[in-house]
Amino acid sequence: MTTPTPDDRRPRPPAGGGGPAGPAQPYGHPRPGRAQPGAFPPGRPRPGAVPPGHPRPVPGYPIAAYRQPGYEQPYDDPGDSGRTLRSVLILAAIAGVVTVLVGVFYMAASPEQYGLADERSALPPRAQQNAAAPGQPYFQAPPTAPPPQPTVPAAPAMLPSTPMRLVIPRLGVDAPIKSVGLDKKGAIEVPPVGDPNLVGWYREGPTAGEAGPAIMLGHKDTRSGSAVFSRLDEIRNGDVIEVHRKDGTIAVFTVGGLEQADKSVFPTQRVYGESRAPQLHLITCGGIYDRSSGHYTDNVIAYATMTSTRPA
Template sequence: MAQHYPYGGEPPDDPGGRVLRTVLILAAIAGVITVVAGMLIVFNSPEEYGLASQRDQLSLGAQPDGKATGQPAQALFKAAPTVPPPLPLPDPAPPMMPSSPVRLVIKKLGVNAPIKSLGLAKDGTIQVPPAGNPNLVGWYREMATPGEAGAAVMLGHKDTYTRSAVFSRLHELVNGDTIEVKRQDGVTAVFTVGGIEQASKKTFPTERVYGSRANAQLHLITCGGTYNRAIGHYTDNIIVYATMTSSYRS
């Protein structure tokens, strides 16, 4: 026979059932606590449980930097001002007799420029090519001629007030690139780049650029670094060091 409860509603209190439910609830809570504690231990020491991933084991230097892959940028030559200029790997060619330069060709940079002879300014510094002709290169005539034993020094502007100039891309040269100088005697001297330096104008490497050399070298100089509007000049110089490695007659 069906049992009826007066007034309807919930069944009367059952002490035995209430105790059983309490025990089950406490057991469930204890189980959850045990699982959470175990997970924390594993996460804090994953290598002890064989869960350490390759990403966790990478050193900081091996992390990707997000940059596009490709050839690394060439490091600029750095040395004390008295250290000789860097030489290319190929053996230098024997020096030639003197002959004034007439044209500078750097095929990689699209440079094909006439050369003007320069001397010293009134303040004792080397003259610079006239800014009115941005494609003009200056050769310091008090040094060696290109192809002659010693350092031939040439200067060119990076830019003018209105446009880029002949040596605006000089910093793009890398070790092994070639530079050609056409001479008055009809011979073209070919120079191979051995190093590129960015030097502060306050600590210009005078000996490295203008010192005597046994081989035929070519040193190209232009401006670099930051433009100082207060004085109207760049803070640094870009210097390319190259050695003659061959020659041919045009």
């Protein structure tokens, strides 16, 4: 007797096929007319089926779009809309950053036009002629013209003596003096920026109280703030400047005028020219601060003449 295989043990339809259950079906398939779990009743469309009269699906669009009542055009894919929105936002952000950078560049190039200039800003001209001529135009003359003089007569010149300290009561200046020479370019050295309250005296010229111009320089400001001559432009004709000398005397100078000159047309003869009277010329920076060069465009020069002396 042969052992039946699994297929031999399956129930077989009656001979001749058919019968109450209808024709034989492949193994595992339901017979027609019997509802199976998950099957849909007749007349109800299966999920994803296209109703009669609707267009066939278009690749890239969801099938659900074709099952909406009154369908005419497929709906937009939400994924495409999100990608488009993100692209627009990214482009807008990039455009904003570029606009800000361009604006910062222009403001940095011309800070005074945007109200952003720091302490190194425009210095208004305050050149004066002298106190004896009120209402006269500010001091302006060819570079070879002599410096303006105060109304008080000059005092006799003294013997040389190293200047030690500069005092300007009106401006609140009380600063030590350091001797300076010439730099590699042939210009007078400026005092070290590490000490903003320091005045440089040009040691190759006369000392304060000698006949001729004693030249002293000071910074208007430094990167950390104001410096010794930050208010030199506020000096007025008739103001007093004192120089304490090493010999124990104080040379008292009276201001005769103030000048602002472009560095390209610096009045060399007026500042350094010989004179029989003892004079004091104070120099600092002025005008517009040029960020590209790191320097001011002008110089402010105060001219004073010694009018008296006294012991320290």
